[in-house]
Amino acid sequence: MFWSESFIYTLKEAPEAAESVSHKLMLRAGLIRMLVAGVYSYLPLGFKVLKNIENIVREEMDKTGACEILLAALQPEELWIKSGRDEQMGETMIRFTDRKGRKLCLGPTHEEVITELVKNQVRSYRELPVILYQIQTKYRDELRPRFGLMRACEFIMKDAYSFDIDEASLDKNYKKMFIAYEKIFKRCGLSFISTKADCGVMGGDESCEFMVEALSGEDKVIYCSDCNFAQASTETKKCPNCKKDLKGITVIEIGHIFKLGTKYSKSLEANFTDADGTIKPMIMGCYGIGVSRLIAAIIEQNYDKDGIIWPREISPYDVLIIPLNMAHRQTKEVSGELYKNLSAKFNVLLDDRDERAGIKFKDADLIGVPLKVVIGEKGLENGKIEIVKRRDNSVLLVDVDKAMAAIKDIIK
Amino acid sequence: MFWSESFIYTLKEAPEAAESVSHKLMLRAGLIRMLVAGVYSYLPLGFKVLKNIENIVREEMDKTGACEILLAALQPEELWIKSGRDEQMGETMIRFTDRKGRKLCLGPTHEEVITELVKNQVRSYRELPVILYQIQTKYRDELRPRFGLMRACEFIMKDAYSFDIDEASLDKNYKKMFIAYEKIFKRCGLSFISTKADCGVMGGDESCEFMVEALSGEDKVIYCSDCNFAQASTETKKCPNCKKDLKGITVIEIGHIFKLGTKYSKSLEANFTDADGTIKPMIMGCYGIGVSRLIAAIIEQNYDKDGIIWPREISPYDVLIIPLNMAHRQTKEVSGELYKNLSAKFNVLLDDRDERAGIKFKDADLIGVPLKVVIGEKGLENGKIEIVKRRDNSVLLVDVDKAMAAIKDIIK
Numbered sequence: 001m002f003w004s005e006s007f008i009y010t011l012k013e014a015p016e017a018a019e020s021v022s023h024k025l026m027l028r029a030g031l032i033r034m035l036v037a038g039v040y041s042y043l044p045l046g047f048k049v050l051k052n053i054e055n056i057v058r059e060e061m062d063k064t065g066a067c068e069i070l071l072a073a074l075q076p077e078e079l080w081i082k083s084g085r086d087e088q089m090g091e092t093m094i095r096f097t098d099r100k101g102r103k104l105c106l107g108p109t110h111e112e113v114i115t116e117l118v119k120n121q122v123r124s125y126r127e128l129p130v131i132l133y134q135i136q137t138k139y140r141d142e143l144r145p146r147f148g149l150m151r152a153c154e155f156i157m158k159d160a161y162s163f164d165i166d167e168a169s170l171d172k173n174y175k176k177m178f179i180a181y182e183k184i185f186k187r188c189g190l191s192f193i194s195t196k197a198d199c200g201v202m203g204g205d206e207s208c209e210f211m212v213e214a215l216s217g218e219d220k221v222i223y224c225s226d227c228n229f230a231q232a233s234t235e236t237k238k239c240p241n242c243k244k245d246l247k248g249i250t251v252i253e254i255g256h257i258f259k260l261g262t263k264y265s266k267s268l269e270a271n272f273t274d275a276d277g278t279i280k281p282m283i284m285g286c287y288g289i290g291v292s293r294l295i296a297a298i299i300e301q302n303y304d305k306d307g308i309i310w311p312r313e314i315s316p317y318d319v320l321i322i323p324l325n326m327a328h329r330q331t332k333e334v335s336g337e338l339y340k341n342l343s344a345k346f347n348v349l350l351d352d353r354d355e356r357a358g359i360k361f362k363d364a365d366l367i368g369v370p371l372k373v374v375i376g377e378k379g380l381e382n383g384k385i386e387i388v389k390r391r392d393n394s395v396l397l398v399d400v401d402k403a404m405a406a407i408k409d410i411i412k
Numbered sequence: 413m414f415w416s417e418s419f420i421y422t423l424k425e426a427p428e429a430a431e432s433v434s435h436k437l438m439l440r441a442g443l444i445r446m447l448v449a450g451v452y453s454y455l456p457l458g459f460k461v462l463k464n465i466e467n468i469v470r471e472e473m474d475k476t477g478a479c480e481i482l483l484a485a486l487q488p489e490e491l492w493i494k495s496g497r498d499e500q501m502g503e504t505m506i507r508f509t510d511r512k513g514r515k516l517c518l519g520p521t522h523e524e525v526i527t528e529l530v531k532n533q534v535r536s537y538r539e540l541p542v543i544l545y546q547i548q549t550k551y552r553d554e555l556r557p558r559f560g561l562m563r564a565c566e567f568i569m570k571d572a573y574s575f576d577i578d579e580a581s582l583d584k585n586y587k588k589m590f591i592a593y594e595k596i597f598k599r600c601g602l603s604f605i606s607t608k609a610d611c612g613v614m615g616g617d618e619s620c621e622f623m624v625e626a627l628s629g630e631d632k633v634i635y636c637s638d639c640n641f642a643q644a645s646t647e648t649k650k651c652p653n654c655k656k657d658l659k660g661i662t663v664i665e666i667g668h669i670f671k672l673g674t675k676y677s678k679s680l681e682a683n684f685t686d687a688d689g690t691i692k693p694m695i696m697g698c699y700g701i702g703v704s705r706l707i708a709a710i711i712e713q714n715y716d717k718d719g720i721i722w723p724r725e726i727s728p729y730d731v732l733i734i735p736l737n738m739a740h741r742q743t744k745e746v747s748g749e750l751y752k753n754l755s756a757k758f759n760v761l762l763d764d765r766d767e768r769a770g771i772k773f774k775d776a777d778l779i780g781v782p783l784k785v786v787i788g789e790k791g792l793e794n795g796k797i798e799i800v801k802r803r804d805n806s807v808l809l810v811d812v813d814k815a816m817a818a819i820k821d822i823i824k
Contacts, residue, residue, distance in 0.1 A: 042483075047481050072452060
């Protein structure tokens, strides 16, 4: 894409209301814009990042054998009364009565709906296990929406649900999800911790939280940097594993996996006939990832004073070509040629704007594309262009005709 | 994928409430399930079809140079009061007051939000034209939801919006969209008509509707099968172009493009500074496609008494392998081998169920994968397997070792 056609709008300063680093950078780099407090529009750069994260989540979920579906945001309130969570959700759940008098709500989560769906399809143990997942928009009437996409009223989650015949089978799916989550967060370029990282296996445990350390985190845990032990309770001072001093840190929750057992299958009567002919409630698990929140978490761990530094798989573009002066004929030609060649294999952004080099460099660092290719008059006099890594600003000076190969080699 | 792991649930009979062919087939083939009237869950087969349609729409939109974004469903009611559409939307728009007292609604469309967004970014004529689009969920409090995804309370649309400096530039974008729409609907395997098909160019016209003929269509038009003239008004009896008799037909609206002019930019003050320094309202166009509704429209035009016949680009799978008897060792081996080889290049479904051949054939025809590969004991005795086209049931008997090449040749 050409910058001039990409609807990229950067800001010198973030609006005062933006508190966290990620919120500020998302606004400044033109990823999102606020519509009303807690409600955001994704601009093209933000949308591309969102899709990249979704694709990683989708790939790793598909590898576990989970099937992708899509549930509605509209839900009948009745299901929540049946499950007993109606009162618990209270005012956090957005509710309304439609003009036919139906009491509906906007799903803050989908345990009830998925249980009802599976209950109506699955009859026999032969059809289990089942894991279904979706990447879908959730709603919460947040009293204090904060930090941009971190705590928003409308947000995107991946929620998966497993249905098993017994605890042993649930254990298998739970572990499968744990491993998938580790892969997802690694691919997202995150250094994450989990409340179950200490025990290696997760047998018998009811839930596990995945978190990233961040100054703007709203949760607190105690953490052992030696063995990665983490726990929400702050009573303990020494690590139960290696007896080292524990550190109190603030974290962002990015994922959570739960063994639900029969909580929902019992209240909503989601039963199956087992091999011996007896009728039993399905054993459930649920597995969430805050997809839109991940954008914020990734930025909190990948930035410097100049802007965002995207991990390769997350970046809206693989390469940013920066012609220093589009009015210089050879600069324009070499840039255009390289753009054409690179575009066949990569997502390339070409800063074709008639702006000063200083502005282009500032914007480049702000939007955080991991690889910059700088093309200027002086370099071209010696037949050279610069390949610059955003993360460490390391510069590779290469011959024009070797640029393609060099870039391919770096990106791989 | 293996059928047994794909959460495919077919029905012998559609529930009585399902009226239209497409609604019945979507339920029977296990594409969707109803949660409450007008609200549906997409099961894996339905979700795959939805994604295929979305990808076609996305590809053709991207080719026009439009930039993809994602707007929120939650909107402030205030914007609708400003645009003057608040009363017009009336009870069709879902509204509620959140616990902070904010008056919000669920967007039935996004002209107001996009106008506000672009107004806050674009300042100068140099930044125009802009075309933005999204594929996003819309909400309507339908008094009479009908025909499954055809008239639902929660549905998915592609909505694009153009912003131009003058009418001539709007004309260009409008034509660009018209051509993109033709490509999209063709790739969806639809025989469609448009209210502007008669005039070739669309200069001066304010809007154009794209429709497909269907018995369950809720709109009526008069139509000339000779020159494709179509018009909503039923006054005329003869075609104004070729003087032939016009036919009254029922249609499903699948797309609509509008020249909005300054309707929204004036009321919401979305202005730009023109080359001569004067401040002018942006000239807008909007372009919608009913993405989830397209699933229904495609089925209405692509089915027979046995089930759905998916157009190739829409089908949830490219090939369905049907081993007649999984207990027969060679059948299982040949099926597994072919599955492995085909999967490297295509989306393949293997019916690994321990079911009678009759049931497998019936389900195959119902879910409508365009190419079936039938592998059975008798054929294998002669070293042959059958490649069957779903649309015309034509059979190609091929040697086992030539099956890959033959299938590749057919799908291309």
